[in-house]
Amino acid sequence: MPEFTITIQHEAGLHARPLSAFVKKASQFEADIEVSNVTNGKGPSNGKSPLKLLLLAAQQGHEVKVSAEGQQAEEALAALKSLIENDFEE
Amino acid sequence: MQTYQGLAASSGIAIGPLWVYKPIVVEVHHHSIEEVDNEIQRLQNALDQAKVQLEKLQTKAAETIGDEEAAIFEAHQMFLVDPEFLDTIHNIIKNEKINAEAAAQEGVEVYAQQLEMLDDEYFRARAQDVRDVGRRILYCLAGIDTEKANIQPDQPVIILAEDLTPSDTVQFEKDNVLGLCTVRGGPTSHTAILARSMGIPAVVNLDADLEAQQDGVEAILDGRVGELVIAPDAGALEDAKKVQVSLRNKHEEDLSSAHEQAVTLDGHAVEVVANIGSLADTEQALHYGAEGVGLFRTEFLYLSRDRMPSEDEQVNEYRPIFEKFPGMPVVVRTFDIGGDKDVPYIGFKDEANPFLGWRAIRMIDEFDDVLRVQFRALLRAGVDTDLRIMVPMVSRLTEVENARQLLVEAQEGLKKEGVSFAENVQFGIMIEVPSAVLIAEHVAPLIDFFSIGTNDLTQYTMAVDRTNERVAEIASPFHPSILRLISMTIEAAHEHGKWVGLCGEFAGNPLAVPLLLGLGLDEFSMSAISIPEIKTLLRKFSLEETREIAASCLKLPKATAVRGYLETINAQKEKTT
Incomplete structure (x- = not known):
């Protein structure tokens, strides 16, 4: 399953605006998306579920692993990676 | 009269009838x-x-x-x-x-x-x-x-609730909300955040029984100390009204003069600048009257990526920030990162004590590229800026020599390539480690300025992890040892004709103002929001009198004694002005 690991740089962590942006982006793709918090060992969580993602408690500086499976897995990962790299700005 | 204690969540004083919110x-x-x-x-x-x-x-x-x-x-x-x-x-x-x-x-x-x-x-x-x-x-x-169903107060009130959800709060007519207090919730709850953004007082975690309260009873909500007073007596009410008026006037006054220089009674102008960490912070800094930037943290550039930010990428990040401060000094701190942060491309190893480990300037021997690229990018982006660059976490003279050498090489390189850059850049170091203070006389000839980081200086001097709540109290910047280190730093710099700034939280603390001024500090750098208040305070002292205040502080044996003394000083000022 393709995946990438990245550090959350946004000061809010995966919460509030970054969380909304992530779920919106993830929901656009035909793919099952999973997110785990590598730093605290929580997850994996459904990347399209804001509530499950909140339970990862991913704060600024935490490392998260995002993986995808399905028809648009590669595109979804590329889009999510660039979203996080751009500090969740769309 | 009955007083209930809670946690202060948003500052200010509200006086008015109490209204108990009971959701359906x-x-x-x-x-x-x-x-x-x-x-x-x-x-x-x-x-x-x-x-x-x-x-x-x-x-x-x-x-x-x-x-x-x-x-x-x-x-x-x-x-x-x-x-x-x-x-x-x-x-x-x-x-x-x-x-x-x-x-x-x-x-x-x-x-x-x-x-x-x-x-x-x-x-x-x-x-x-x-x-x-x-x-x-x-x-x-x-x-x-x-x-x-419209559960609403029909007049301006202090709202008391078990808890307030965002839906509750936004339903209320804004003009009818004088203050908010809740039995539940902490300082990061929505109630606290909303109250702060609306500029009204709030108290959370209040030890009050909702059932025992009646609507319409007069109350005082003090968001500075976290108190709700029900049915106050005439004296308490009068006091609260006075404080309310003076707080309101003071804030407006402070803000109205925030864009003027802070000049002491004897005509000495003090530079007051802001700490920033991103482009978003620049707007607030200018709004509150910053005369430049005393600390620009650059870590954001490094934390967001899985590879080193290139020179061009960095130039593009710095330039829009520098452009907000035309003709004003901008002090940039080079990357301050260690093993507590995960930056894969730098290759940190797990360390038992990352704050005593391989971080910031200490990487320079093994990893000089990080600093070389950042120097070049800053010099290029700052071509039209009054740019000052400082390196953090210095503990030895060798580090200063090496960093300076790298900066000189970066300048020579750019010159050779015919690229325009900030030729009048100043070079300085952060004073955060006691050893750097103790060798300040050797460092001073190599630099243009020192900037004291009181948070780290206190942590390293008192041997206290300031994130550890059980010992956090020990880490007071008012401790005589810290005062002496600050004083030694300023003396060493001034002897060599160099200037000194302070960019820790201490600079924005009203109690520290006469002390730091008297010790001879040249530049105060703080969170933007503190600037109006600190400028007003600076204008109330003469440099002359603060020298005596500072000298008295240096003779005191304990942090509590220094604090106590400075509290008296500020209280006296408050009375006479």
Whole structure:
């Protein structure tokens, strides 16, 4: 399953605006998306579920692993990676 | 008169009638059902209705409070279509064959309780959001229209509640809310955040019995000390009114003169600048009257990536920030990163004590590229800026020599390439490690300025991890040892004709103002919001008198004694001006 690991740089962590942006982006793709918090060992969580993602408690500086499976897995990962790299700005 | 104690969540004083907020309680009855599809449809109708309500609230919040708060309601709408949340409720309906109300309540609790178990307070507080959405769903299922029910105060009041959800708060007419206090909630709850953005006082975690309170009774809410006084006597009321008026006048006065220089009574101009960490901070800095930047933290550039930011990328990040401060000094701190942060491309190893480990300037031997690229990028971006560059975490002279050498090489390189750059750049170091102070006379000839980072200097001098609550109290910058280190730093610099700034929280602390001024500090750098108050205070002293104050402070044996003495000084100033 393709995946990438990245550090959350946004000061809010995966919460509030970054969380909304992530779920919106993830929901656009035909793919099952999973997110785990590598730093605290929580997850994996459904990347399209804001509530499950909140339970990862991913704060600024935490490392998260995002993986995808399905028809648009590669595109979804590329889009999510660039979203996080751009500090969740769309 | 009765006084209740809570936690201060938003500063200021409110005086007015108390109003106890009692939300409509929907009692949920469990009953078994036969038609699963029918219940799921009922649930869906309620969710659709809730979505329409939340869209309206989002618009209202954006208009009356701000985009930040409106985003809360956007998040609530996302919960309504959360696939896992819906699955949970649907499964409860299917498996337990119970009504939508009972299933929704159970589903909400599944998530709320898991959130409450998280370590981080910020995430834990989101349990309140889930329950807020849950309550809305129950209202919709019960056919209760919260907007029509309109539970509102009809005059300006101090609102007392068990807890306030964002939906509750935004429903109130803004003009009728003098202050907010809740029995539950911490300093990061929505109540606290909303109150601060609305500029009204708030107290949370209040030790009060709601049932015992009556609407309409006069009350004082003191958001500075976290107190609610019910039915105050005439004396208390008069005092509160005085404080309220003076606070209001003071804030307006401070702000109205924030854009003028802070000149002491004897005509000595003091530079007051801001600490920033991103482009977003620049607007606030200028609004509150910053005369430049005393600390620009650059870590944001490094933390967001999986590879080193290139020279060009960095130039593009720095330039728009520098452009906001034409003709003003901008002090940039080079990267201050260590093993506590995860930066894969730098190759940190796990360290038992990252704050005593391989961090910041200490990488220079093994990893000089990081600094070389950053120097070049800063010099290029700062071509039209009064640029000053400083390196953090210096503990030995060798580090200063090496960093300076790299900077000189960067300048020569750019010159050779014919690239324009900041030729008049100043070079300085952060004073955070006691050893750097003790060799300051050797360092001073190599630099243009020192900038004292009091948070780290205190931590390293007192041997206290300042994130450890049990020992945090020991880490007081008022401790005589810290005062002496600051004094030694300034003396060493001035002997060599160099200037000294201070960019820790200490510079924005009103108590420290006469002390630091008297010790000869040249530049005060702080969070933007503190600038108006500190400028006003600086104008009340003469440099001459603060020299005596500082000399007296240096003779005191304990942090508490220094604080106590400075409290008296500021109280006297308050009286005479």
